[in-house]
Amino acid sequence: MRRWLAVLVFISLAAAIAAQDNACPALQTEALNNIASRCADQAAGTLCLGHPTVAAIQRPPSSSAAARKPGDTLPVDSLDWLAISTEDRTWGAARAVFPAYAGDSLETREATLVAFGNVALYFPPPVEPPSPLINLTVTASRGAYLRAQPRLDAQIIAPLPVRTQLKAIGTSPNGNWRLVYAAPNQRGWMSQSVVSTSGNTLPVLNADSDIIPLWLPGQIFDFHSGIADAPCDGAWNSGILLQAPNFTTPTYFEINGIRVLLTGSVWLQAQISSGALIHVIDGAARVTAADVTRAVQRGYKVSVPLAIADDRSIQAEAAPTDPVPYDYQRLSRLPVHTLIQPSRVSLALYTLATPAPRDGSSPLSYMSSEDPCKIVAGRDGANLRSRPDPAAPIIAVMAYRDSALPVSRGIGVDSLPWWKLAESVWVRVDATSFAGNCNAIPLIRPGL
Structure with a gap:
């Protein structure tokens, strides 16, 4: 319990x-x-x-x-x-x-x-299968069907391409079918004629054998x-x-x-x-x-x-x-x-940025020096990072002509200027074009 x-x-x-x-x-x-x-x-x-x-x-x-x-x-x-x-x-x-x-x-x-x-x-608690799992491979060049019962007219569970690896746990009473897993929760029957043979002996299981989750x-x-x-x-x-x-x-x-x-x-x-x-x-x-x-x-x-x-x-x-x-x-x-493998906390880009105009125009067109400062990603895009550091994780990538409104600016650890778009969201200035009253954007001390 x-x-x-x-x-x-x-x-x-x-x-x-x-x-x-x-x-x-x-x-x-x-x-x-x-x-x-x-x-x-x-x-x-x-x-x-x-x-x-x-x-x-x-x-x-x-x-x-x-x-x-x-x-x-x-x-x-x-x-x-x-x-x-x-x-x-x-x-x-x-x-x-x-x-x-x-x-x-x-x-x-x-x-x-x-x-x-x-x-x-x-x-x-782990559930032990009724026999050791045997590796099989789909050998039919056109693939094969995983079926709900050990017969050719049975319901098709899924088509499986050639070279799909399977785990077999049993054989049908007539020896013509193998009971296999294609996924931890996906079990069915495969004709022996479409899978590789194995010298291992599998137990005989009937079509109504209990499903054993393979976790x-x-x-x-x-x-x-x-x-x-x-x-x-x-x-x-x-x-x-x-x-x-x-x-x-x-x-x-x-x-x-x-x-x-x-x-x-x-x-x-x-x-x-x-x-x-x-x-x-x-x-x-x-x-x-x-x-x-x-x-x-x-x-x-x-x-x-x-x-x-x-x-x-x-x-x-x-x-x-x-x-x-x-x-x-x-x-x-x-x-x-x-975590064991390197990871990052990603940003949903368009919560901060605006997609590039569909007509191919520049978002900076017709802007005056009095308009709020706007930045636009260059032809190679612009990497957004979690801090003003080229070694920091990339949390999102602005595509060409995507735009955003910076909230501040500062000098990064690389001694180059960076735009700050939000808390823990930075983009280097040289990856962008900009227009508007950008001199009004606050300059903050490095590292903030």
Whole structure:
């Protein structure tokens, strides 16, 4: 039975800490820096503590020693539930690194989960398949069909191209069909004539065999977190950073019953009253709930209504909302340095910039010296960065003739002038053209 009632009480008590703690945000910084330093050599398949206020409950009969101090680790596959809190005027943080299935061929990718603040996670016990998984490959030059039953007139689940990698778990009683997985939640039958043969013996399974979800430990979890609970200015709200490799086939996750196919990084929060909030800070995601899928690009978020299910878990209740830009300034300081792969908090460009005119004209045409200062990206575009530094992450790119209104200007670390478009949004002057009363734009000291 899930321990959600106890976990919710745990979070509620932890959230009652006074916001005026003099140590804030030093405790948060220390906990997250511990992840970057003391967990630097963290092995795959482990959870590493950034601060002692992490209650990691293992599933019996685990023999792993308890994790008590920063840098201590536990096997991810031993975890039952994890509660991270700010009790005793401290601030919890932990990082899990684990393999996860990705792509149509179910190859594995290394995923990273960083939880901080007031967060509780439940990890369902792993389900063992009835036999070892056998790798098969679609060999038919025109591809093949994954079918719902082991017969040629059965419903087609999906067409699969040649060289698709599959995981086989069984064979039909007549030996002519293989029961395979094409994705963690996509199982069906393939004719033996269209896949590679294997010398391994597969168990005989009938067409009505139970569906076994093919998830690796850490790839599926339920969670609950604080929302707007930063204890002081400069501190972070509670939540989870989840990362899968970018620029590859998407990695599968199931979070509170929500299917997420991810390439890049997301920031997650969840409460019954607010729903699950999924912010795509880098890369892209496809979010599915209630049979509705939303494609979410970096700089955007969706929310999914949540409800308490019969088993007391917190599950998706309805479809995801349409994607909308998130508040970049609120998220710009997320601790992405704790992730394994380099990441960034991206900006939805046209929340600050105006697209280039459709007629090809310059946005600076007909401007007078009395008009408000306007900048326009040059032919090579203009990179927006999180600080006036050419080494800072690129958070968005203005296309040729996109325009924006600067709020201030300053000298960057490269000793060159930069425009500031908003908090943590900078563009170098030499990447732009400008017109209007730009001398009126305030000059601020370097680094601001």
